[in-house]
Amino acid sequence: MNLEQLSNRNIGQQTYKMVDLKPTPSTGVKKFTQVVERTFKGELFVGLYVTFREMINALFKGEMHTFKYPLEKMPISPRYRAIHDMLRLLESGHYRCIGCGLCEKICISNCIKMETRYDENQRKEVSEYTINFGRCIFCGYCAEVCPELAIVHGGRYENASEQRASFSLFEDMLTPIDALKQQKEFDGFGAISPNADENIKKTPLAY
Ligand code: SF4
Ligand code: SF4
Numbered sequence: 001m002n003l004e005q006l007s008n009r010n011i012g013q014q015t016y017k018m019v020d021l022k023p024t025p026s027t028g029v030k031k032f033t034q035v036v037e038r039t040f041k042g043e044l045f046v047g048l049y050v051t052f053r054e055m056i057n058a059l060f061k062g063e064m065h066t067f068k069y070p071l072e073k074m075p076i077s078p079r080y081r082a083i084h085d086m087l088r089l090l091e092s093g094h095y096r097c098i099g100c101g102l103c104e105k106i107c108i109s110n111c112i113k114m115e116t117r118y119d120e121n122q123r124k125e126v127s128e129y130t131i132n133f134g135r136c137i138f139c140g141y142c143a144e145v146c147p148e149l150a151i152v153h154g155g156r157y158e159n160a161s162e163q164r165a166s167f168s169l170f171e172d173m174l175t176p177i178d179a180l181k182q183q184k185e186f187d188g189f190g191a192i193s194p195n196a197d198e199n200i201k202k203t204p205l206a207y
Contacts, residue, residue: 076155079188081138084131085154086173093180095170096150099126103142103151111135112142129170133159140189152186 001009025031057063067074076082087096099116111132119125143152151173159167166172175183185191193199 070158076157077188078186080155080157081140081143081153081189083133083154083156083159083167084143084173085152085156085175085186086129086170087150087152087183087186088175088177088180090180090183093177095126095174096148097126097129097146098148098150099124100147102145102147106141106145108139108141109135109137126170130168131173133167134164143186143189149186149192152191153188154186 022034025034054063054065058065088094089096099114101114101116104112104114109132111134113128113130113132114126115128116124117127138153140153146152156167161167
């Protein structure tokens with residue numbers, strides 16, 4: 001198609017619907033009549049019908065499409081990487097962390113800081129443990145590397161706070177002792193694989 005053909009192509013009548021523009025009303029009564037005519041069209045009642053239908057479905061048939069947040073919360077994926085939790089041993093209630101330091105070493109943001117000491121029985125215990133959540137990128141490596149399944153990503157994703165330090169201390173992340181029975185094993189990053197038992201049995205002993 002050359003330029004002349006392009007200019008002369010008759011696209012208006014073939015593909016476009018020409019709008020029938022009425023002359024602009026000149027008097028107040030005519031203007032009011034035009035507004036009323038344009039407002040009360042069939043589409044308005046279709047829209048109202050859809051709205052009322054969905055309202056009745058939600059109120060009386062249980063087909064609610066929204067959550068009453070914060071009273072209700074959507075379930076999050078088990079692999080969602082939220083604020084960390086420190087788990088306890090179910091039997092004794094003692095925290096699981098053995099102070100091995102692997103999480104501190106693997107952290108690519110260098111935001112885990114921990115210190116350990118020996119208790120009166122010469123057993124290692126964690127004396128300081130913090131995560132700087134201003135630096136954490138929630139990569140999940142710490143949870144994945146932990147040999148004791150002690151540090152995991154829990155389900156706390158509402159991490160707005162006046163103080164950045166609010167979540168970062170060991171005690172803040174640790175399962176409260178009175179909530180031990182509600183503590184759940186984490187099935188996201190670092191969880192035991194479903195066939196872990198088979199893999200252990202296959203490990204050769206003679207080496
Ligand atoms: S999630 Fe990643 S960045 Fe955050 S503390 Fe763990 S290893 Fe470090
Ligand atoms: S890797 Fe696990 S057990 Fe080791 S120091 Fe970190 S949280 Fe504790």
